[in-house]
Every structure is written in structure tokens, then in C-alpha cells.
Amino acid sequence: IVRTIFAQPTQEAAKQQLSVVVEQLQEKFPKAMNVLERAEEDVLAYMAFPKEHWKQICSTNPLERLNRELRRRFDVVGIFPNRESVVRLGGAILQEQSDEWVVARRYFSRESMAKLTGNDEQQLLAPTSVLHK
Incomplete structure (x- = not known):
């Protein structure tokens, strides 16, 4: 019910x-x-949010996938020499995942984001700039 x-x-x-x-x-x-x-x-x-976003917002699949990837990569290393090395590896993995979502996979379509932000769809279709170099 x-x-x-x-x-x-x-x-x-x-x-x-x-x-x-x-x-x-x-x-x-x-x-x-x-x-x-x-x-x-x-x-x-x-x-x-726009109805097109409901399924993604309700799902914890991306978070679970990220946690599995972090666990997998940390298990490969096994023992870390210090706290900074854990933070460095974790940060690198998170940056890698962020790049993958920005470039390779769009979690939300540009059209549905235009509904959410109120921006012109053409503005959203412009190439995404990478923040890090």
C-alpha cells in the first residue's frame, strides 16, 4: 500500500x-x-524535479557502483602507509568517476536539464569545459 x-x-x-x-x-x-x-x-x-529525473533521483545505483569501485581499488592496495595516501587514491578515483560522468555518460539529458535550470537548451548543448588540467 x-x-x-x-x-x-x-x-x-x-x-x-x-x-x-x-x-x-x-x-x-x-x-x-x-x-x-x-x-x-x-x-x-x-x-x-522534472519527471524525466525521478527514476535517477530515486535510484542509489550510481552511489552503490561508486562505493564498489572505491572498495575494489582500495582492496588492490591493501595496506596504506598513511592517511594522505588513502585520501590521494580516493580523490583520484572520485575525479576519474566525475570525468567519466561528465564526458562519457550523461546521467540526465541536456533537454531535461534545460527544464530544470530554465537555461536555453542551446546553452546546455555547448561543450562542457573540464575544470582541471
Whole structure:
């Protein structure tokens, strides 16, 4: 029944459905419904973005993938001589992942970002400059 909240087409409809769900489950799960009711704004915040972004915002796949890559690369090294070497390797991996997302994979389309930022789509289509050299 909780999933029906997230199946709604708009944020307003989802808020209404959340109220219905809380009302229906209040007697059976009072603590959980209290938490859900208090977290309404946070739980439905993704719906304030363009609909094209909802799937990506709700997913933790990119974060899980990044954590797996960090773990894999740290396991290769095994033991680090000092804290700075951990930070240096971690920073390099994060920079590498950032470059990959900027250049190779776009997480959000330029068209959907234009809806979000209000910028002209042509401005978003301009080549992305790399911040580091």
C-alpha cells in the first residue's frame, strides 16, 4: 500500500495518497506512520524535479557502483602507509568517476536539464569545459 504513494503522477497527488495511506495504516503501525508523516517533504522531494529525473533521483545505483569501485581499488592496495595516501587514491578515483560522468555518460539529458535550470537548451548543448588540467 505504501508503494501507491510513489506511483502517483504528481507531487500533490502523492501527498494526498500519503495521507490516505497514513490514515489506513495508523492503527496497525502507529510509529511507522508517524515517521512517514513527519518525513513527507523529504520522501516526496524528488517530485519537485522534472519527471524525466525521478527514476535517477530515486535510484542509489550510481552511489552503490561508486562505493564498489572505491572498495575494489582500495582492496588492490591493501595496506596504506598513511592517511594522505588513502585520501590521494580516493580523490583520484572520485575525479576519474566525475570525468567519466561528465564526458562519457550523461546521467540526465541536456533537454531535461534545460527544464530544470530554465537555461536555453542551446546553452546546455555547448561543450562542457573540464575544470582541471
